[in-house]
Amino acid sequence: MRGANALSLNAGMSLLQSYGHDIGGFEGLQPSPELLLRWVQLGCHSPRFAINCYKTGNDSFAGDVIEPWMYPEVVQHIRKAILRRYEMIPYLYGLMLQSTRTAIPPQRWTGWGYEADPEVWSSKVLKDGETQYWLGDTLLIGGVYEPDVSEAKVYLPKRGHRDPGFLNTNAPYQYLSAGAWHTISSPWKASIPVLARIGGAVPVGKDHQVVAPGDKVNEANLPADGKRGVEIFPPPEDISDGETWYTNTWLEDDGISPPPAKIASFTLSYSASATEVSVKYEKETGAFEPPWVAGGLAVILPVGDNRRVVSGDGAVIEARRQNESGRKRFHIVAGDQRA
Structure with missing residues (x-):
């Protein structure tokens, strides 16, 4: 998931702007229920959402596929994430239309529009682009990339001393100041960090x-x-x-x-x-x-x-x-x- 985030950012800057993860991994072992749900939550907040794989078996010619309903214990949570994806299509579609007219990618590096914030240049985590990104200019998306982890650290960039900050779109729905690292509660059956820019x-x-x-x-x-x-x-x-x-x-x-x-x-x-x-x-x-x-x-x-x-x-x-x-x-x- 981390690597796919960085690839998506590079693809967007190369005009490959309808780009996203092969959710669950194209090859290799089947994801655990927790990993599949985390990957779906992240993929729903990317330009392209696709559960696409070829999990080869012992004969290297046929294998298992990944399906949203493969783990009954998380079906309702996967369904919730996908329903939100459908709900956001006007936002996502508008970003794609904008990209055809201006070449601005829908998925953007954390420092996009915040180039005056020194943290976006000094932090290797932010420069790598593997853990968080902008989806459009309103939603800052984080992720959870380790098992049994229920929170994530996210940096919220700051445009200047009058930057109004951010709101957490998930419980506990708190106000968050700009220009600081924050620890965001992210239980795996709830959501990944999705922070909204005030004014968006x-x-x-x-x-x-x-x-x-x-x-x-x-x-x-x-x-x-x-x-x-x-x-x-x-x-x-x-x-x-x-x-x-x-x-x-x-x-x-x-x-x-x-x-x-x-x-x-x-x-x-x-x-x-x-x-x-x-x-x-x-x-x-x-x-x-x-x-x-x-x-x-x-x-x-x-x-x-x-x-x-x-x-x-x-x-x-x-x-x-x-x-x-x-x-x-x-x-x-x-x-x-x-x-």
């Missing part, structure tokens, strides 16, 4: 396969891609100034059109005070309008954030129930749905 955003969709908007035939009778939310990560209440705005843009297309792709662009900006989060939402859908647009957009706060979301541009915003993870949701009503 992750567009999310349904947690299962959907049909591409441009598909003419739907032989599997898949549901439409009719849902979109944006997970945002405002600063905690005690360090929110109500003045700083954070802006995030993501891209979508119909999934099948030949170049030049018909691309839609969406931008969500937000600012936070101690009592509320103000949002602004803009869309450019002249070339292509995804099917979910007509239903509006959900804004999803971090676990434990009980502030209300209000409009900064006159849009109608409705409070909705918490999602399954205990995150408060607010719905930006589409223009043609407003009273």
Whole structure:
């Protein structure tokens, strides 16, 4: 797993940007239940997710394969990780679209954008690129690479003295300062370290396969891609100034059109005070309008954030129930749905 991380970073810089692990190892012994789950958790947070192998037997011609359900005791945890992978496809797909236009790799070295932080140059661990990396510019991904280990050390880079820091997306969901090493609780049946940059955003969709908007035939009778939310990560209440705005843009297309792709662009900006989060939402859908647009957009706060979301541009915003993870949701009503 460590080596595959470094290979992925080098591949991305060489324009091989849809790159990832052969989860469980292409050759060699079968992974243990713990190793398979850890590898799936890591692979779900990479540009390419594939359980791909050729485990040869004694005759060197046939062998065992790796399957997500091969260990019943961890199936539910593997399923949870893969469902999250599906949910993040709008984020991952947007990063791939961005890479085709700018050559910026979806998976990036820890020091990407943080070149002024001396730690990213002085730490051999960080320079090797084997233990942590950026997935886009919002999520910093760590890993657990040894058996029977339930925590991991992760360095959170710092852009300057006003860097607002990070939030842990898993329990205990704490605020973490930038420019420091942190020990992150990571029980193997829960998650690897996934840290969100304060000010970032992750567009999310349904947690299962959907049909591409441009598909003419739907032989599997898949549901439409009719849902979109944006997970945002405002600063905690005690360090929110109500003045700083954070802006995030993501891209979508119909999934099948030949170049030049018909691309839609969406931008969500937000600012936070101690009592509320103000949002602004803009869309450019002249070339292509995804099917979910007509239903509006959900804004999803971090676990434990009980502030209300209000409009900064006159849009109608409705409070909705918490999602399954205990995150408060607010719905930006589409223009043609407003009273």
